[in-house]
Amino acid sequence: APEGQWVLMATGRSPTNIAVIKYWGKRDEALILPVNDSISVTLDPDHLSATTTVAVSPSFPSDRMWLNGKEISLSGGRFQSCLREIRKRACEFEDEKTGIKIKKEDWEKLHVHIASYNNFPTAAGLASSAAGFACLVFTLGKLMNVKEDYGELSSIARQGSGSACRSLYGGFVKWCMGKKDDGSDSFAVQLADETHWNDLVIIIAVVSSKQKETSSTSGMRDTVETSPLLQYRAQTVVPSRVLKMEEAIKNQDFESFAKVTCADSNQFHAVCLDTSPPIFYMNDTSHRIISLVEKWNHSEGTPQVAYTFDAGPNAVLIARNRKTAALLLQKLMYYFPPQDKDLSSYLVGDKLIL
Numbered sequence: 554a555p556e557g558q559w560v561l562m563a564t565g566r567s568p569t570n571i572a573v574i575k576y577w578g579k580r581d582e583a584l585i586l587p588v589n590d591s592i593s594v595t596l597d598p599d600h601l602s603a604t605t606t607v608a609v610s611p612s613f614p615s616d617r618m619w620l621n622g623k624e625i626s627l628s629g630g631r632f633q634s635c636l637r638e639i640r641k642r643a644c645e646f647e648d649e650k651t652g653i654k655i656k657k658e659d660w661e662k663l664h665v666h667i668a669s670y671n672n673f674p675t676a677a678g679l680a681s682s683a684a685g686f687a688c689l690v691f692t693l694g695k696l697m698n699v700k701e702d703y704g705e706l707s708s709i710a711r712q713g714s715g716s717a718c719r720s721l722y723g724g725f726v727k728w729c730m731g732k733k734d735d736g737s738d739s740f741a742v743q744l745a746d747e748t749h750w751n752d753l754v755i756i757i758a759v760v761s762s763k764q765k766e767t768s769s770t771s772g773m774r775d776t777v778e779t780s781p782l783l784q785y786r787a788q789t790v791v792p793s794r795v796l797k798m799e800e801a802i803k804n805q806d807f808e809s810f811a812k813v814t815c816a817d818s819n820q821f822h823a824v825c826l827d828t829s830p831p832i833f834y835m836n837d838t839s840h841r842i843i844s845l846v847e848k849w850n851h852s853e854g855t856p857q858v859a860y861t862f863d864a865g866p867n868a869v870l871i872a873r874n875r876k877t878a879a880l881l882l883q884k885l886m887y888y889f890p891p892q893d894k895d896l897s898s899y900l901v902g903d904k905l906i907l
């Protein structure tokens with residue numbers, strides 16, 4: 554900053570999350586309001602997370618942002634919504650040591666510089682918008698001395714990217730779809746914190762590190778417009794699955810957790826196939842991984858591993874404990890030897906310590 558000027562900064566970190574009951578379909582595109590509730594597990598921040606530094610200074614002539622060191626445009630409606638909603642809630646800041654004082658109304662005039670990094674390749678085909686917008690909203694809130702609770706912040710992060718609202722909390726999180734048209738009751742709640750159900754181990758099998766072909770936003774728009782199955786899923790199937798999933802998480806009931814997780818992943822991909830034109834996110838390798846897990850679970854008589862796939866071919870595998878996770882890795886290595894090109898890498902770890 555030029556002499557006599559100051560820069561005030563805040564840094565935050567947010568992990569990504571993996572949905573076990575999927576969000577797919579919006580009832581309001583501008584506010585990002587979903588057609589059903591969803592439930593996710595937040596990963597450990599050491600592995601898949603965004604780290605964001607936000608700075609404010611009277612010497613900044615405009616708002617600017619850099620993602621992984623490259624400047625990106627902030628003109629999109631989603632960034633603007635998050636910035637506007639946080640600025641609206643900014644509170645007076647005063648630091649006795651430096652004498653910096655920012656009055657509530659000053660925040661509207663001050664510009665921000667934002668630098669965000671993902672600790673995983675954006676091109677790995679793993680969701681980065683969830684961690685990114687959660688982190689942006691949280692860190693801006695810290696910088697601007699926003700007093701709102703995490704629920705309110707999650708509702709703002711939702712306007713950046715739907716799944717981002719679930720990354721405000723660790724552990725198991727539910728995004729309540731809400732009923733209102735203004736979105737004020739569409740926010741995330743924590744079902745259980747990160748110390749709950751520590752036996753679970755998550756392994757992400759990276760089937761393809763290519764960027765997905767159909768973005769989630771346009772994919773879900775097409776699904777809402779054309780899939781008759783989506784109505785049935787959102788109105789009839791998901792409400793009872795959410796109750797089952799909440800019970801399974803509370804009781805650490807892996808059998809029920811795995812059954813609901815796999816069924817919901819499969820129905821999400823069925824809804825994609827039911828879209829016109831159909832959307833294919835999984836490939837042959839994804840299907841082979843499903844078969845491997847299904848056969849194994851069947852032969853054991855009770856599920857050992859749950860699988861779930863998002864808007865891409867990578868498998869997220871949730872093992873019931875460390876021993877099962879080790880066996881799973883052995884099987885993956887055997888059926889998909891590293892010299893083959895089917896699986897490019899593995900990300901291995903705990904629910905929280907990857």
Ligand code: 2P0
Nearest residue numbers: 572575576714715716769770863864
């Ligand atoms: C989820 N996905 O629940 C689902 C499952 C992908 C498959 O949330 O348009 O990037 O920004 O709200 O959040 C991906 O959608 O979409 C997603 P927008 P988002 O995790």
